[in-house]
Amino acid sequence: MDINDLRYVLALQRAPNLGDRSAKKLIARLGSAEAIFKEKRQSLLKIEGIGELKLQALFDPANFEAAEKEIEFIKNEHLETHYFLDENYPEKLKHCHDSPIILFSRGNIQLNNRRIVSVVGTRKITSAGKTFVTQFIEELSPLNPIIVSGFAYGVDIAAHRAAIDCNLQTIGCLAHGLDQIYPKLHAKYVDDVLKNGGFFSDFWSSDKFDRNNFLKRNRIIAGLSEATVVIESAEKGGSLVTADIANSYNREVFAVPGRPGDKYSKGCNELIKLNKAHLLSSAADLVYMLDWKLHEDVKxxxxxxxxxxxxxxxxxxxxxxxxxxxxxxxxxxxxxxxxxxxxxxxxxxxxxxxxxxxxxxxxxxx
The missing domain is CATH 1.10.10.10 (Winged helix-like DNA-binding domain superfamily/Winged helix DNA-binding domain)
Structure with missing residues (x-):
């Protein structure tokens, strides 16, 4: 994508109250982000779901000023951009109605592997949970999957570290711009992730840190992968939101069962009980359900x-x-x-x- 196209796409993404679905609708109608800004307002108002309030926010000059600053950041940090109509946009994410119109990445991400698994769960992982994550990813490693997670405490970082130990590609989906790392304690893992994959985010460097961003980030974790695995979860938690999103995308969801009285098994048990997830006791269950055949794809x-x-x-x-x-x-x-x-x-x-x-x-x- 050239700088001129990027400028218009960023200005479109920055427009308040518009959202990715409305932005895609406008692009589908007019052909490009640039064409939207050059179209007459009266014509835009005829598009379903595009009202005066959204148009007023769309044509705010501040959007372009912010876009120029972000372009400088992208250039200086050597980030890669992934526009939803370009070939380098993650294939599975293209099929998600609310996926971002543009993603930013850092690292050495290669998405030509169809075997992508998202691993999520509680931030307060138990010792049994850590053991399961490590064993699960070790068992999958001969199939060379990509391991996706959110780079947070608990299950997330355990999954990234297990993938690195197995020399697998791993992708961290961040709930903030690529100018920072949260939690700061995980900065020590950044270089290893960059060598073995990288980071995705649809947030800008100018975006303020907000805990609500984590829920928005979860759609990318669910959308990138063929399947989402919930290792441990309390009765309520962000990993259950990710599982629900994955279900809405018609992706496979797996959950590790636990004892009924265990706090961090309640969420997984509920997913299984409500038929929102397959029961997962080992990597073999996932391999069987996804019909991954070692003898067909591996020497x-x-x-x-x-x-x-x-x-x-x-x-x-x-x-x-x-x-x-x-x-x-x-x-x-x-x-x-x-x-x-x-x-x-x-x-x-x-x-x-x-x-x-x-x-x-x-x-x-x-």
């Missing part, structure tokens, strides 16, 4: 001569060697394992290159 692992299997893996391997191709439910029955646990063990064995999945939920030893 096959050459079977090693000596592969270390734990006792449960060895039990399944011996079963498959003896009986040949078997279905997941049958394996669980023969080995006396819960189905969800069997699915997780099978995924680990597949990653080790000792079994392979077949159509019809069948598995066989290699």
């Amino acid at each position: 096959p692992v050459q079977q090693q001569l000596f592969v270390e299997l734990d006792e449960e893996e060895q039990q399944i391997y011996d079963l498959l060697k003896e009986k040949g191709k078997s279905q997941l439910d049958a394996i669980a029955l023969y080995c006396d394992f819960p189905t969800f646990k069997t699915a997780s063990i099978l995924l680990n064995m597949e990653l080790k290159g000792v079994i392979r999945p077949l159509p019809g939920k069948l598995f066989e030893a290699i």
